[in-house]
Amino acid sequence: MPRASTPAIRAFFDEPTNTVSYLVSDPATRRAAVIDPVLDYDHRDGSVDVRSADAILAAAQAEGLVIEWVLETHAHADHLSGAPYIKAKTGAKIGIGEHIKDVQRIFRPMFNAGDLRTDGSDFDHLFKDGERFAIGDIPVEVMHTPGHTPADIAYRVGDDAVFVGDTLFMPDYGTARADFPGGDAHQLYRSIHKLLALPSKTRLFMCHDYKAPGRDAYAWETTVQAQLDGNVHLRGGVSEDQFVAMRTARDATLKAPTLLLPSIQVNIRAGRFPKAEQNGVHYLLLPVHPRPGAEAGIS
Numbered sequence: 001m002p003r004a005s006t007p008a009i010r011a012f013f014d015e016p017t018n019t020v021s022y023l024v025s026d027p028a029t030r031r032a033a034v035i036d037p038v039l040d041y042d043h044r045d046g047s048v049d050v051r052s053a054d055a056i057l058a059a060a061q062a063e064g065l066v067i068e069w070v071l072e073t074h075a076h077a078d079h080l081s082g083a084p085y086i087k088a089k090t091g092a093k094i095g096i097g098e099h100i101k102d103v104q105r106i107f108r109p110m111f112n113a114g115d116l117r118t119d120g121s122d123f124d125h126l127f128k129d130g131e132r133f134a135i136g137d138i139p140v141e142v143m144h145t146p147g148h149t150p151a152d153i154a155y156r157v158g159d160d161a162v163f164v165g166d167t168l169f170m171p172d173y174g175t176a177r178a179d180f181p182g183g184d185a186h187q188l189y190r191s192i193h194k195l196l197a198l199p200s201k202t203r204l205f206m207c208h209d210y211k212a213p214g215r216d217a218y219a220w221e222t223t224v225q226a227q228l229d230g231n232v233h234l235r236g237g238v239s240e241d242q243f244v245a246m247r248t249a250r251d252a253t254l255k256a257p258t259l260l261l262p263s264i265q266v267n268i269r270a271g272r273f274p275k276a277e278q279n280g281v282h283y284l285l286l287p288v289h290p291r292p293g294a295e296a297g298i299s
Contacts, residue, residue, distance in 0.1 A: 005159045006138075006160070007135065009161060010023040013218060020036070021034065021052070022163060022205060023060060024157055025060075025135065025136070028137055029136030031065070031135055035072075036165070037082035037086055038079045038081070039266075040052050052082060057086065066090075069095060070095070072096040073207060076207075077257050077260045078260070080259065081271035083270060094271070096270070097144060098126035103150060107265075107268055111285050116269065122269050127142040138158045140158075142154075143155075143156060145164070145167045146184065147176070148165070152165050154195060156198075164204050166207050167188065167192060168231070169210075170219050172232060175247070179254070186244055198224050199224065201223060201224070201225065204221070204223060204227065206220040206222070265284050
């Protein structure tokens with residue numbers, strides 16, 4: 001039996017979005033949280049499925065767990081959240097960092113989303129930096145880790161498990177991009193080192209993996225020491241200015257995630273879609289940005 005301060009952790013990998021969701025529980029009390037659940041959304045035809053969330057719910061039921069929290073590390077840009085479905089099935093509360101309000105204010109005008117509240121009230125709880133709560137009897141500490149987005153947070157569960165969201169990837173893949181609206185490479189560097197100041201044996205759980213070149217299998221668990229020793233974007237004592245220069249140059253070469261536009265619209269609403277139109281259908285907007293000289297092509 002794990003120690004009382006050690007959570008039981010089960011990972012669920014969604015290959016279409018390269019996302020890792022987690023079922024985290026207290027073995028003693030059987031209370032649990034789900035971190036970063038995925039809604040199965042097909043961008044080609046707009047179809048929605050809940051098979052990924054159902055797999056987590058089935059695992060929780062098989063283990064006799066009561067899910068009390070759905071915890072988001074940030075408003076994801078690469079998958080739609082399954083949080084509302086899990087809430088509907090379990091009564092769990094949906095939590096995210098309090099700076100989601102900043103993200104909502106940034107994206108509301110981009111989608112002309114007049115119905116979107118920018119006070120974070122779509123979520124059940126907004127976590128502050130340093131706030132503490134519990135999964136069963138296991139303490140959880142919230143760490144604000146901005147840079148990828150203004151609202152990123154990490155969850156330190158028990159003695160040695162931290163769910164880092166998109167701030168870090170596996171050591172052989174590097175670090176998060178910082179070029180989304182509200183992102184900041186300077187803040188990202190400081191957030192990374194906030195995480196890496198934790199004890200060296202602390203386990204770090206990633207939100208994504210893309211199999212770095214030369215690696216055959218997906219992976220999503222590492223340690224602080226492994227990141228310090230081998231992260232390809234940090235090793236050698238990279239300074240903040242050096243990191244920012246690298247990150248800025250690298251980000252300029254990256255394409256937008258395939259599901260960026262639908263994901264943001266849904267995830268800043270705590271995983272809910274915009275209200276249905278009069279015909280009962282939910283629609284997602286796709287802003288059109290003509291390149292110079294192409295304006296006549298959309299008139």
